[in-house]
Every structure is written in structure tokens, then in C-alpha cells.
Amino acid sequence: MTKEKLRVGILGATGAVGQKFIEVLDGHPWFEITALAASARSAGKRYAEAANWIGSSAIPPRIAGMEVVAAAPDLDADFVFSGLDSSAAGEIEPLFARAGYPVISNASNYRMAEDVPLLIPEVNPDHTGLIDFQDRGDGFIVTNPNCSTVGLVCALKPLFDRFGVDAAHVVTMQALSGAGYPGVSSLDALGNVVPYIAGEEDKVVTEPNKLLGRLTEGRIDPAALRISAQCTRAPVLEGHLEAVSVRFPGKVQAEDVKSALRAWRSPIADYGLPTAPARFIEVFEDARFPQPRRHVGLGRGMTVSVGRIRPCEVLDVKFIVLSHNTIRGAAGGAVLNAELLAKQGRLARRAY
Amino acid sequence: MTKEKLRVGILGATGAVGQKFIEVLDGHPWFEITALAASARSAGKRYAEAANWIGSSAIPPRIAGMEVVAAAPDLDADFVFSGLDSSAAGEIEPLFARAGYPVISNASNYRMAEDVPLLIPEVNPDHTGLIDFQDRGDGFIVTNPNCSTVGLVCALKPLFDRFGVDAAHVVTMQALSGAGYPGVSSLDALGNVVPYIAGEEDKVVTEPNKLLGRLTEGRIDPAALRISAQCTRAPVLEGHLEAVSVRFPGKVQAEDVKSALRAWRSPIADYGLPTAPARFIEVFEDARFPQPRRHVGLGRGMTVSVGRIRPCEVLDVKFIVLSHNTIRGAAGGAVLNAELLAKQGRLARRAY
Amino acid sequence: MTKEKLRVGILGATGAVGQKFIEVLDGHPWFEITALAASARSAGKRYAEAANWIGSSAIPPRIAGMEVVAAAPDLDADFVFSGLDSSAAGEIEPLFARAGYPVISNASNYRMAEDVPLLIPEVNPDHTGLIDFQDRGDGFIVTNPNCSTVGLVCALKPLFDRFGVDAAHVVTMQALSGAGYPGVSSLDALGNVVPYIAGEEDKVVTEPNKLLGRLTEGRIDPAALRISAQCTRAPVLEGHLEAVSVRFPGKVQAEDVKSALRAWRSPIADYGLPTAPARFIEVFEDARFPQPRRHVGLGRGMTVSVGRIRPCEVLDVKFIVLSHNTIRGAAGGAVLNAELLAKQGRLARRAY
């Protein structure tokens, strides 16, 4: 790669997602944070004062002392990560693209836009080709999927490639960190499960078909899976657990699913992307696994865990998926997207 | 009913289920605890010493001072509730039936036995007729279903009656109390979801068809629903939450399900059973409900709550069910079974 | 008492404390809720719509349909309970007193005011005499102490009366419900203890001396205990646990403390107040007790539990105290205050 690190700006740097970007990028071999952007209220303050840091490791010292700036497109950065709330992302992200910045966004606003890649590098790395058809200025926008979409699609991809998939039924038990900070009240969380997360189920139903779709002639031809999602919030800190049942067009058995997951080889396996896990999917034989508390950190939060693969009496095969919602499902996924783009030569030093 | 209360013995009185029987029977208008039976280790001790009481209300004073006796069939009781572990129930329950005691059991051993009623009074009260064909001595055995079966079947019954049901897909998030005491280790429970409960899914798959079956000529002709269950353990104290999707033989919409649940009238509504809740099924419109911590106590733990009734993209209609696992799903359900039997004249004062 | 129930208004009726007032007053034999007052934003709505009800029992049906009114002193009520935030109570409570309403407040604003009784009926029932010297209009203000003060003072009172007390050192582990709703973020609460609660320690240091003081010549002569408090927030729903160490002026041993607590007789024991618990203080011998989850509900949340009474190597005697923070420590304590005032003839039907 480049000898010199690419300079990175973070939009929404003081929020929960922004903080996770800072954690994931700490010590990154290719990227270096050079700008922390947030709302006018934070601008001008030292980062350590502006952010209510919620992480369990300390703020990296170099970051703690940096001055927060306003989220306007004159940032000292070669590209930006966006951890903006969707209330702000809709307006701000296009401004940055227009001003020539590649915008690697975790926000939901442009995920389903026709000209914007919705990207999981191991799943649809070729979708970055959509950038060539994107007309949003000298920069562009690339997005990663919703945190509850990611685990599902990563587990489905090897099955989709091998067998095709007709339908997927998923019930999620999602971690509290997915709601940001302060997010869920402790009185709703402790000893409770909330069977509803506003807007979540729609994302799980729509995003997979774009992710599993095919890029042809400058547009994504979506896949046609029928997906049903029931999304719940469980008292877990990190890690979305999902109970998935799949219906295939042909006869597929649990053992077939197991071997397909084990045999599947990521298309980016040889790219040497720093954030890509050694093992994309970990398949468990122990019926008690995977569990959020024990396995969420596998592959530094980038491995997707699958267990309890067995026949489904109503559809065909069912299993459990676990993925890290704020790493694989948010900041880590976005950083991997940026690494893929860098590898493809789509990120470069900006001239000033 | 009888002017004089029926005398009740509790088998396994010191265990978690036995304790719940004591709580539920405290102040019962028809039944009075006259015998507390447990293992040889506890026999001879005062109950307050023999039991490691885990409840949040105190041991009823009269019970605290009673002497625990061995679980042998010379109990001073007109009938017995069995809260025995399945390791003991298989042998001990038939001894009591043989000795003339009606045995109202919460254990799993005889639930699927051909001659033993598996009973939810609101669902299949006529199945007590099976007792007439049971040949286990002067007494008999009656069982209630597994705690995770109960909520599902209570919600399905009105739909089964009105529309028929082809298939049901259920993912459970079950409370810790379902595992007894000490049960689940806190290191497995806190901030975690365990995607496996040994033996649980089989029960959820098989029991509903017996419960929804038809009694003809001294046997149960089972229903033929295809059921798929994924059972998980969540860090909740009381209350099993279930995400259910249903496929119907004909065209049934979410609104039809809602009105069927609301219109359905329990066949025992006029029986005046003390433990029967005023409302068997509570249907919620608020998408955030039901929740274990807030709604598990409705109808003193005997009401089954249903919410989020909406179309399912893969099957037909999906919804959330909540039921109290140690009351409706265990001790309360068994007491209601006994009340039904008393009402039907199948329980009587025993001569000595 | 009065044949006819006294009419009660609740200020701040939609908040967490207001909701608890509604729960505690449901079915009250002396008092009947006739007015629900809240902010302008809620005024005009049905209560069920205005309040985000967080309780685990349903809103009492009669209350659910009542219209919320603005918190202005033309309420249809003989007296009012105030569950107002301290940001509003400072201004609104005196308006009601001035307009002739007795104000039974849970807010902190006037607790330490010289002319306002700070009241625990079992501890200092004679302090209501201060009302005769209060010059705030035809009505008056009476307050109950902070939720973390209550358990401490209830446990100290019998010791203070018998032995005197020089100093008390207390470390609290306080429940989440004490912070209201949404209150503490689940990300701060789950699997964590927060060693700080803003403003809390000051209240625990100052309020006990007023509560244990003596009413003379129209003023409270405070006691002179030295108190040190360290207040922490633990992931518990209801129930403040406190580790207390006490230094006495003379030689007092653990057994003396135990017998003093057991022998002590509440001055209001014969008053027949409906909310007063049968047992004011419950002393446990089992070293594992009291525990929030198991014992917080004793005496319907009005009993104070004490356990592990033993020598302290640094002060003299140490023990554990548990009290229900939203019942004994808030709404239940205020209702008991009103019952005492009613018994003393200080509450009456208001003419209009």
C-alpha cells in the first residue's frame, strides 16, 4: 500500500459510533486520524472535553488532545468516515462528496440509494464499481449495512452462492450498544427483553437483497429473497444474536449448510486488508455456542459466528448467528470498506 | 364447591417448583396444604430449615413450621401436586396414583404418555376424560405442559379453532427461573444470551399437537401442526417471551388474528375457577409490548400476553407472546388443572 | 377516620414518582385521587396518553381515563401530593400552600427549610407540630426524606433513643429506579457500579440530624451525629442496600444493637395507619440477608430490613440495611405522612 498513511476525518466524532471509529482506527497501519468533526456545540473544544467517552479503553492520547472542528467540507483529510446520526447525515454527507471527499458512511440515509454501494467486502466487493456511475461530485458515498443485517447476510452469502436461497426468517436479540448512548433506559433493559426496535425490521428485510444483488450496467439488480424479521432488544452489551431459518429452492440439509459455510472462501481473502479477520465465519459444533459474551470478540470483532446448524421443521435449515454490532456491524465494517477501496485505488492523497 | 377445603400434598416441596406451589396455594379458597414431601435428606426437618427459600415473599408462617416428610404414598392429603425433578417423578408419581392419589404433575415424564391428559384448562378441558381410561390404580396422573409450550399453545388455540394452523415457527427468549435453583450460572447469564436449552425444543415441537388434539374413544387424536422451535435463555427473571410466526391453510391476515384472539371465549370462563385470570389473553396495540418485566404479572401471572400482531413475509402472520413461566407455565397451571378437576368432581376427600 | 374519603391531587402525576403515588394510592381506604396535575404539555390529555407508564401493574382503570390538568392551585382536591422535580417544586409547592392546600411533598427543595417538617412517622411524628409555626398561607408543606436517608435513619432511630449515636458511616448501593425514567443509561448500568450520584451524599449527611432532632419552641433542634456517606448506583431495580457502621458514645455491642432494634416500638404502632407495615424493622439472622430482590417488598415495601449485625473493627457495630426506595423512600413514605396528618386532624375536606 501507500507508504504514507491516508489522512482520515471522522464526522460525528463525539457520538457513540464516532468513538468506535476512533477505537478501531487506533494504530491503523494505513489510516491516520487528522480531523475530528462534530456539531457546533463541540467545535473548538479538546476532544477529551467534547466527548463523553463511553469506551472501556482510554481515549488514545493523541486523539484526546485534538481540537474538534465543525462538520464542514474543508476538513484536513483525504476521506471521511461518517458516524453521523441519520438526522444529520442526509444533509452533510452529500456536501462532503460534492467537495471531493470519499464518504465512508455508517448512517442509514443513502444505503438504499440506487447509486450508492451498500458494502460488505467479503460479500459484494465488486459493488464498489457503482461508484463509477455515481454523480455526486468529485467524491462519493459508500455505506455499510445496518448492524442486524450484517450477521444475517454474512451467514447467507455462502449458502446463496452454493444453493440459492428462497426465504429467510430471522429473530434478533440485539445488544444495547446498538441504540447508542444514553440509548435504552436501564429500567427498560435490566431483566427485560423489549420486542421492538423502531425501523429495524424494515432494514433487515430490504438491505440483504441489495447486498446479494448483482452489479450490471451501472445498477444493482437485487436478489429476491423473502425475508421476515422480528427484532428485539436484550440486556447484552455487545453482540447481536440471531435465530435464522432458511428455505432453499432445492433440497439442502443441515450438513450441506455446515460444509458450505466451512468451504466458502472470501473473495478478499488475499487482499491483505488489515481489519479483515483471519476467519470470516466461525462454525461452532458445541450446541451452547455462539454466545455474545464469549464470542463477540472473535477476530477482533470482525468474525461472524454460526452455530446450532440443524434441520428446521417449518423451513429447511435453521441456525444461530452472532456478530459484533459496533465493530463488524458499524465502525469495523466501515473501516474494512475503506481498506477495500484503498486496495482498489479508490482512495488517494488529496491535494490542497 | 366443597365447604371443606381439599387437603393437598406437595411432592418435591423444597425445590424451586415446590416453593412456587406453596406461593400460589397461599390463601387458596378450595385447597389447603397438609403435607410437604421431599427427599430423605429433608424429611424430619421443619420446612423453613429444609428449604433454601428463593421467593421474594416470606414463607407463609403456617408452612414454615410444618415438618417435611418423605415422598411416600401415605401422605395426609386428598391429592398431590408434583414438583418433582424428572429424575424422581418417573418412579414416584405412579406409586401415588397406584395408592389412590390424584397426581397433578408439573414433571415432564408422563406428559406424552397415551393415557395421561396434558392439560391447559382453557385449551382442552375435555381431555380430562382420558382419566376414565387411565389404568394406574385408584388415583391418576394429570400433567401440564412445559413452560415454553404454554404461551405458544394458548396463543395458537383461538387461531386453530377459527382458521386451522398449518405451521408455527417459534423463537423463545426464556427466563432464568425456568432452570430452577441454582440453575444457570451468573457468569453465563449476565449480559449474555445462551442459544440452547437442553431438551427444550423437542417439548415445544411435540406437546402442542397433543394439547390441540381431539379426545375420541379413549385416546387423543393429535393435531398435525408443523412446529419449529429455537429456544434461548435470556437474562430475565420471570417470563418467557416468544417470537411466533404462523402459516394458515387459508388466507388469514393480521387483523383476522387480532380479532380472533380478542373474540375467543375460554370454555371454562363460567366455571369460577379461583386461579383462572379475568382475561385469558391480553392483546397489546403498543408495539413495545408485551415485555417480561412489565407484563409478566398480569392476571396474577395467569394471563398470556400477545402483541405486535402483523404480517409475516415468509409465513403468514407473526406476533410476540409472553407468559409467566413459573406461574402459568408451572405451579399456577397445575393448580388451575386441579381446580378444573375439582369442578368436574374428579377430586374428593379421601377416606382413611 | 372520616367516612368520606379525602380528595387527593397529585402534582407531577405523569413522572416516575407521580406514577408510584398512583400505584400506592390504588384502593386506599382514606384517600381518593381526584386530580392529576402535570406540565402544560400533558394538560388536557387522558392520563393513559400523557404518561409513559413504567409500572409492572396496569394503570388503575379509573385513573387511565382521567384528564390531566395543569399544576395550578385550583385543583379539585383537599390536599396534594407532590412528585414534582426539584426544578419545578421550588416554585409550585408554595403556591399551593398559599392557596390553602396541604402539600405532602417528596421533592427535596423544602426538606431543610426551618419551618417545614421533614417526616418519617415512626421516627419523629411530633415534628408535625412545626406546621403550627409555619407561615405559608392557609395550607402548609410537609416533606419526606431522600430515599437513601430513610433506611439509615429508620435503623438508627432505635439506637439513637437507647444508646445515643456519635457517628455513622454509610456506603449505599442504590437502585436504578431512584434516578427516575429514563434515568440511568443501560450502558452505564448493566454489569457496572457507578460510584457517584450527584447531590446524594449531602442529603444523607444533613437530613438525619433534622429527623432525629427535637422540636422545641417552634423549631427543630438538630441532633449532632457525624455522618459520612459514599453513594453508589448498582444494577438493581428497586431497593437501596446500605452498609452502615456506627460509633456510640458508650460501650455498645452487636447484641445490644440487635435487641434494641427488636425491642423498639414505633410511636405510631397503635394509630392504625393503613400504609404502616405490621413490622417496621425486620431483623435477619441469616448472614446472606437482606437482599434487594428478595426482601424489598416486605410490608408492601414499607418495612426496613436489617441484617449482619456484628462488631466493627474501626467504629463499634456494623450492619446492612435495605429499604424500598420508591415506596418507603418516596411515594409510600409520603402517603404515610398524609395518614399521620389525617389521624392528627391536620387534613380536612376543603370547602369550595
Added chain:
Amino acid sequence: MTKEKLRVGILGATGAVGQKFIEVLDGHPWFEITALAASARSAGKRYAEAANWIGSSAIPPRIAGMEVVAAAPDLDADFVFSGLDSSAAGEIEPLFARAGYPVISNASNYRMAEDVPLLIPEVNPDHTGLIDFQDRGDGFIVTNPNCSTVGLVCALKPLFDRFGVDAAHVVTMQALSGAGYPGVSSLDALGNVVPYIAGEEDKVVTEPNKLLGRLTEGRIDPAALRISAQCTRAPVLEGHLEAVSVRFPGKVQAEDVKSALRAWRSPIADYGLPTAPARFIEVFEDARFPQPRRHVGLGRGMTVSVGRIRPCEVLDVKFIVLSHNTIRGAAGGAVLNAELLAKQGRLARRAY
């Protein structure tokens, strides 16, 4: 140090502490695990099968495949770490010492034995001199303190050196992992605090005086602090939080304590021990800190955190201490002890 790594055996390798030893030693630059010893039941099995691994990272692959052997003194190791239960340690540890093995033990059995060093390298590194007077064969036994003692003593040491300490009063809120696995029942842990831990308070009262004592003429002359401990179990996974109040012989203020903690320099600061944290004590100014979930991992679990240093109204100064109970308070502490011994030349390759 030695070019070649020292060979390490772990006694009790399959238990909770043994597992933590494996985690802490993974990739250790000086030590290499060569023997995993456990009970007869586990001997002969592969480690991955013998152990119910509870950690959140995977078993290091080299360890997973090793064969577990019986805990008898013919282990292929230069020295051993003991994670044995106290029921086994009393007998087995002396056998190993007699057979020539240095035994670095986390068990409580010999902590208070007159000839056995109780060691925290930053606190009393010279106490290893006691080994020269120990007559237990060619090997020896060295111990680390109880997990709830460690945080207290680390925070007291700089104060003891600078001002002397008369008395310390501590209330602990201890993590569930301190009870091992399965340890505390989830029904006791969830939403609860248990105000009692069997045997714990005695250890906190006695161990500090040995740790702060002076080695003279082959024995430890203990310090004479009066210590009072109230130990509770809170629903936290890792990290003991302690509310400490201290009385000094002279006039010492909160600011003095703060600067003493900040100025104090560890006697082993220059030893280059791999497990020693860069910062032994971290002092927080933010009143909300330290918190178990956020700060337990500082210094890879070896830093002790102190916050809320302020005047105590009853003793002199009070503050909050947090330490990692299974790293600093168990396996990590023992490994640091071994590193100190290696540095001092007290560990060597064993001849065979």
C-alpha cells in the same frame, strides 16, 4: 533475562483460575506452559475437552491440544502456578515444594503461614527474602493476596509509607467472577446485591497487615492497621469496587492523599517485569470514575484505579478503589510474583 523460557506447570489448570493463568501467560516472553495438571478425572484428556472454557477469547491453540496430567510432583516444569481450590491446595502445594518446585500460589491456604511470603511486587518485593528461611524442601511456596485485599493494599501502600495509617474501613462490591464457575446462581445475581461472601471479610482484615509488615530476622513484623470490611457481591462480571475510608495518625487531607498516590514510585518500576503495568495506580478526577465496566482493563488488568478522593466526615479521607479481581487479584498477580522471583534469580531451569 534468560534466553530460554522457563517451563511452567499449572496446578488446577481446568478451573476458573487455571484458565485465567493460561490467558495471562499466552505469549509471555519469559514463561512457557509445559504442563497442565488437574484432578484425576481430567488427567489423560486433551485440555480442550477437559476444561469447560469460560473465557471470552479462544483457548490458545497450542494449549487446547495439550494432554492434562495428574497434579503430582513429576511435572515437566521449572516451577508451578497453583490455581487449586483451597480444599486441594493445602495438601498438594507442599508436595511440590518438597519435590523442589517453586510454587507460586493463588490459593488462600498458606497466605498467613509465618514462613510464606504474601506478595504484591509493588508493595513488598523484599518479602521474598522470607524464602531463605522457609524450610519446605528444595522448592518453596509464595502466595498472592485475596482478590479483595489487593486493591485496598495497593491504594493504602503510598499512604502508609508517607503518613502512616491507623485504620481503614472498606465496603466492597465484588464481581461475580470472584466466585469461580458456576459460582453464584443467576437468580441470586441478576438485579440483586448479596451482602455476604463467606470467609471474605476475615481475609481483608488480616492480609493487609502482613503485606504492609516489615521483614526482620527471617520473619514478618506485621503492621497494625485496624481494618473493618463489609464484603458484598454485585452483578458485575469483572472488577472489585471498594469504598474506602482511612484514618491517619496525623492531620492528612484529601489533597495530600491525592498527591501521595500520584507521587509514589513503585520499587519495581525499573525491573522491566513484563506483566507490570506502565502505571501502577491511576488517579481519576472525574467523580463518576472509576467504574468496573469501563476501567477494569486498564494496564491490561494490572492497574489499580482510585477516584473520588475527598474528606470523610467520620474518619479522615475517603475514596473509591477498583481492581481487576481475576487478573491483578489472581492470575496476573501471581504471574507478576513469578516475574519478580525470576528477576531476583529465585527461579531457574530445573535439571532432570
